Amino acid sequence: MSHMPTQPGAPSAMTPAEVVAQALELIQDSVSRYEQLQSCFNAHNNEAAAELFGRIAAIGLATAAAVARLQPAEALPRIAPWDFLWRCPDVLAPRLDQSSPEDCHHPFAIAELIRLALQREHCALTRLQDAHQQAHIAASRAILARIVEQQQQQLTELDALLAAVTANEATPPDDLDPPNRPE
Template identity: 35%
Template sequence: MSESPEVVIDTVGEFLVHALELEEASSDHYDELADSMEIHNNLKVAELFRKLGDYSRQHAKEVHQRTQGVELPTITPWDFKWKCPSSPESFCMDGANYMMTISQAMEIALFNEIRGRDFYQQVADSTPNDEVRKIALEMAEEEGWHVQMLQEWQARLQEEPPLEDLDPPNMPE
């Protein structure tokens, strides 16, 4: 993670390495959450996370295609230029639990998609490289579409009662 308050990425290769890491980490995290929700029989939430993981995998595939013929630098995990401890679409797990509702899952997903969009937009705003700016703006627009989609889904949600825990943890008295 960079200590700099502004993320400046000035080569296409460096940007694509960041984008690949962001999208691959995002799909991995969505899959982990989906697996966890399935184990706890929270299938609606698992389905949402699977769908979002598929979107991230598609983005990673598109980014990978862009890397053809581009020299990609090796970036160590601590040298990525994130403004957060890990990639922008890595999860803030504070609100995650096995009994979360679709609405709560959407809040987590929305938070992370906004961070991804903002990362790409910040790169576009700060880079001196026109090609990096063009690609970053395209990716910010795609992430913006995800944000909008999640907001529309949220607006259609009906209030859900909390899930009943049929097998609560045993706590010694």
């Protein structure tokens, strides 16, 4: 089992390179999920939702690029996927306290989707802010402060998207690809 990972150190003692590696994984993982949602909403004929997820993924990619520029001179450490600290929750997973079948469905309204994305991105912001407050190494703390700024910028852009659509939103679109429940 030579490939098995070693446990990373305490979160508060992360080096700048570890901080960037952890943040990049979190952001890139969320981008991957937005891209997955873009393609599956495309496949299920909700083009507006697909386009939205494409835009959100692009915002995330810009954030990832900005974070990557914070990389210190040293190479980023190789961390096993299961040892990453800040895991991205499923953007469409039901909330812990309010799970119901209606939490996920094909004909999502655009504003509803942006609110879900905002909820998850706020969760990421909270984790990054916590890490910033707990960081003991000054250089790591400085990088985390910049990453928090980038995340806040991403939230601002999502807020702007939400403001743009809520003005036009009336009712959710018809389900153009409903599941055929009866045999």
